[in-house]
Amino acid sequence: MSLSTLTKPADAPSTVDASVPYYQSVGNECEMFEQAFAQRLPLLLKGPTGCGKTRFISHMAAKLGKPLHTVSCHDDLTAADLTGRYLLKGGETQWVDGPLTRAVREGGICYLDEVVEARKDVTVVLHPLTDDRRVLPLERTGELLEAPDDFMLVVSYNPGYQHILKSLKPSTRQRFVAMSFDFPPPAVERDIVAKESGLPAERCAALVNLAASLRGMKGQDLEEGISTRLLIYCATLIQAGMPILDAARATIVEPLSDDADVQEGLMEAVRATFG
Amino acid sequence: MSLSTLTKPADAPSTVDASVPYYQSVGNECEMFEQAFAQRLPLLLKGPTGCGKTRFISHMAAKLGKPLHTVSCHDDLTAADLTGRYLLKGGETQWVDGPLTRAVREGGICYLDEVVEARKDVTVVLHPLTDDRRVLPLERTGELLEAPDDFMLVVSYNPGYQHILKSLKPSTRQRFVAMSFDFPPPAVERDIVAKESGLPAERCAALVNLAASLRGMKGQDLEEGISTRLLIYCATLIQAGMPILDAARATIVEPLSDDADVQEGLMEAVRATFG
Amino acid sequence: MSLSTLTKPADAPSTVDASVPYYQSVGNECEMFEQAFAQRLPLLLKGPTGCGKTRFISHMAAKLGKPLHTVSCHDDLTAADLTGRYLLKGGETQWVDGPLTRAVREGGICYLDEVVEARKDVTVVLHPLTDDRRVLPLERTGELLEAPDDFMLVVSYNPGYQHILKSLKPSTRQRFVAMSFDFPPPAVERDIVAKESGLPAERCAALVNLAASLRGMKGQDLEEGISTRLLIYCATLIQAGMPILDAARATIVEPLSDDADVQEGLMEAVRATFG
């Protein structure tokens, strides 16, 4: 069972558990996560779109047997969206915890995806949770919650999007242990695509090669390299019987660009791979 | 019976059903839609104003026998407009589902037209619905809705309008299977205009030829090519007995431009066609 | 009896009815309006300040025997101002229809004056009313109103004011049959001024000649040509016994400009006409 904002682990975590989402490690990222968890240090993940950060965290949460609370951040996300607010019920205002507060009360991992998108007052909530105090003050209720030992804060952002108005201030960045993520190496990515789509691994290899060459175009014609997710979409449609070029146009060319010239360049790369 | 925000299909869908809106396929778009629906993948449609995207989706929803929930996005559309909010009723706050939530609860196709216009927090609602989790978290009610197999998310935008402040981020784009739409080929468009207006097809052919030449002016004097809808308006007024030049001025020249020189150029094209 | 936001026609409309506001046709605009009404097509009127658009619509509404709902649009006008909102009454929230909703429920003509001034979410409300669905979805109440056959939407704007931030998007413009308005020809305008002010037509002719020459100054020293309304004001004050130059200064020179040089030029034109 896999829930987004609250991923409840099996009661007794085990090393190989069917409920642990598949994740293929490519370095020491699992050890680093476990050490940060053990030392009660907050963690910052950096990396491009669709390279597997979310999957990695789901995997680690399940492996550690801890619930996972995920929040996708955006321009209008405020501290109150994380901590909670009063709602009017039966003529009486009643406090309703936000996802961060629930995570601090109950323990587990709270993951703020694309944290640089959130509004600035979010920083204030995170600071006392990310130094040696490890507390969450709730001004509105007058509570001061102490985070349990098994609470861990994880945030992520995509360095490729950073700009002046939207970046983490050093006073915030310097509160996290940090790791960079990138797309998995070819053999790993091939196995991931095969596992998720059902398409035989040998047919997925060409897709992964294509992805590698397209990722080299980033910064020139493409804003961002192709994600592993789109490769899985493509393999899924091929496996369902769709002609390869049709599937590639719909899952690779069209999602990556609106520009006719760029699209033609992409289709040439597709034809060179599968032609 | 055709409703906008909720188009209920006939109880038993059939291949040729009077309740299926007329749509003339011009490629493999129907197969692509059906595959995306079958594989539970979200779909992105790109294309200019009035080229038939909305009609296509109505057609597919009816063909698949699924209800259609349509939302036109705009600058002030927020996540709460899609998911729902609490309203005060009888002194008690009561949750009222938004159109996206209704679509996830009941199944069917939810269509967000011109999605790039919506505010940024909409993205957050769409992300967990467009990866393998397929869930809709409702923070306010504490619910986590799992989308049924027959739920499908479709979004659209017009690449011609894209600008820096209003575009889909790659982290969102790369979650969709995508297709480009354009105006239908002449013979198809002629039949569409004839069917909708009642004007004989042979008289509609000249209108379609005129449209093709006007569409070549896009980017020079015209911001956008003429839509099939305006051709239908023109044919409708001609069929109702209005002089051709009067009808063309009111449905082609005036809607396309306010500039006197451009209007004169358009009228010359009209007179060259019908003179 | 003439009401602005809701102009109720006489029970039995007749061709020459005392309750039909006076309007002097200058082209095929009456036929075009009637055809658009008959074909259930929405209408867009373009034209400068005070050229008679509002009067024309009042005339047509009365002639067709339909109630008229007028809304003057502005920077802060939102969709809820058109569709309605909940108000707290007796401790209970109660829905109150806006003018557009009333027009759709009861039929008649809904006229949005200077529609480009309204906020962007207004567009969303208009779209499903301006294609073949002709429906008004009320998200807040869960209703989907189908417009009756005698509902007609009319919008207007002044092309002279258009600028980048305030213009109708092609995706909206191309949903309307459109007409351009201008000031009436001299003989017609003379009769209008005479009829409204009580000043004999032969004395009004000079005022109309003056207006024509002043309108030639638009874009140079004057932002906008003089309206027929100001001519009527001037004639009214003259008819009431005020010296011509005093009346012209107060109703023509001062309303048109604050610039001393431009005012002097205008007074010279006045003196040349009446001196």
Add this chain to the structure above:
Amino acid sequence: MSLSTLTKPADAPSTVDASVPYYQSVGNECEMFEQAFAQRLPLLLKGPTGCGKTRFISHMAAKLGKPLHTVSCHDDLTAADLTGRYLLKGGETQWVDGPLTRAVREGGICYLDEVVEARKDVTVVLHPLTDDRRVLPLERTGELLEAPDDFMLVVSYNPGYQHILKSLKPSTRQRFVAMSFDFPPPAVERDIVAKESGLPAERCAALVNLAASLRGMKGQDLEEGISTRLLIYCATLIQAGMPILDAARATIVEPLSDDADVQEGLMEAVRATFG
């Protein structure tokens, strides 16, 4: 008895009434006002700070025996501030008329001072009151108030402050009969200062001469010419026994400028007059 927002006239107005505020006419402005009132036309007053516009309107309202409702407009003034709003009283919302609505219900003169400062939705409220409909629609209550014959709308602004973002649109300006105001001629201003301050007229003459020369500096070193009000302040302090140069510094030099050089220039002019 003199009240600002509501100046109630004596029961029986008479030509020379002690309750009529003193106003010294300098042209045909009184006749113009009376004609506009008689013809039920709205009036626009233009002129610099402190030249007597407010006093003029108080005078005319008292002379015509009509109540005067004054509203000073500002950046945040909205239509609801003029028309009214619902307030919660005893658990029930209750409508409370704004000053414009009261003026329309009860008759009298409604004066909007510095109308260009108000927010744009105010324009919408004024339009139906300033054409031949003379109605005030109250969307929130569903009422449509017809203005009585003795209702008159007067607005004012200072042309010297106009800039791009803050100006009356032609579509609004061209709805008013308009008059320009300026400071009164020397002999008139001398009498006004003497009457208001108690200082003998012969001693006021030098102050008025000084004012005339300072007003010639406008646009160079001074943003605005000195108002008659400041002359009255100065004369009042002199009459109370303050040394002339001290009084002039506090009521003329300091209020007009913060710039040391400009202040020195002003003091030189003061000393040249009184030295």
Add this chain to the structure above:
Amino acid sequence: MSLSTLTKPADAPSTVDASVPYYQSVGNECEMFEQAFAQRLPLLLKGPTGCGKTRFISHMAAKLGKPLHTVSCHDDLTAADLTGRYLLKGGETQWVDGPLTRAVREGGICYLDEVVEARKDVTVVLHPLTDDRRVLPLERTGELLEAPDDFMLVVSYNPGYQHILKSLKPSTRQRFVAMSFDFPPPAVERDIVAKESGLPAERCAALVNLAASLRGMKGQDLEEGISTRLLIYCATLIQAGMPILDAARATIVEPLSDDADVQEGLMEAVRATFG
């Protein structure tokens, strides 16, 4: 007893009263204040940070035996913050007077510090209080309060901060009798510092000399001259036994600048004075 927003005078004011805050007059400012109060004219004080404006007003209020209502203005201060608003109490809305309203009801001096910082609608509230009407209209309650004879409005601002977006419009400035303040002359300032800190006057003289030379740096390296308040802080710490250079760094150098070069220049001046 000294209260900020409401300074209640002793029941029977006397010329030398222990409750009158110490203020050393440097010109005719006390006479000017008394005359403005006697003539019921509003007063505008101009001057740099910390030069004694607030103290002067406290002194005059106590001397005149009038309560003092002080409001520090800021970017978000609105008219309602001054006049009052409805609050919900026991299910019923109840009007709560703001500080300006209280001052008008009860008499006394209302002091708006840094008035240019307030939002624009504040101006509207001040205008009818600053001409011969001397009234405060409360639109929300329908009241029109007439100011008693012993009501006086005083406002202040710092001309050194003025910029385009934040300045008093001439139409507001020209409603006030105005005075400029500056730092007190050396002998006076020395006595003030000695009296407030307890440090002997002869030791304070060097501090005052230092201040004079630092004030000469304003506009070059320093945004603003050093205030008398900081001199008092410095003398207080010296009197408490702190080394002079340490005290000067903490109360003069660090508060005046963050720039290392400027700080070094300031320390040199300190050492030159005390070395």
Add this chain to the structure above:
Amino acid sequence: MSLSTLTKPADAPSTVDASVPYYQSVGNECEMFEQAFAQRLPLLLKGPTGCGKTRFISHMAAKLGKPLHTVSCHDDLTAADLTGRYLLKGGETQWVDGPLTRAVREGGICYLDEVVEARKDVTVVLHPLTDDRRVLPLERTGELLEAPDDFMLVVSYNPGYQHILKSLKPSTRQRFVAMSFDFPPPAVERDIVAKESGLPAERCAALVNLAASLRGMKGQDLEEGISTRLLIYCATLIQAGMPILDAARATIVEPLSDDADVQEGLMEAVRATFG
């Protein structure tokens, strides 16, 4: 026991108390703080991220035996967040004190971290607390709280972040005794890192040397020097058994920069230190 927003001291403060957080003094900062507290003067701390300002204040609060109220300021922090607001409880509005109000009522130290980030109305609340009045007016409740002798206000900001829109106005700055903070000297920092991480001091010395050289890069490639906190993170992971280079990458290189070239330069410095 360590609480963030309210750090309650032990009942009887003593010079060496286990509840006093460790702080290694590097100058006269402790004496300065005690003097400011004794003289009832407000204090301003300036300094870079993570140099120990927060720790210093916790230390001093505990040493003085006073509770500590901490507020992290941000873009959306308003005066009401500090002073309190009315909340609806049981159909009745009820006042709830903010942290500043609680500090003034109960005494103790109120610390506003990064005060320049707060909204401008916060300044208004601070002004009457930072002059000789030492009062907190609560407009909403009508209270005027006098600060007890043991109330102290401390604010901080990072001069490295200052820019035009976000800085303390001189009229606010000149109300505080001020001190600059910087990173501790090497021997002190080494002992701090050792004490916090458990890693032997001799192994921490290399980390501190590395930090010194990296801090020299500030303003060139790095926005901000590395904080002592990150050194502690690094030492903690090393002490937990992680390879030095892995620990340094995760706690020094990745948190300081996203730029590949800068990261490589940082890794070289790491390898030069530990290689």
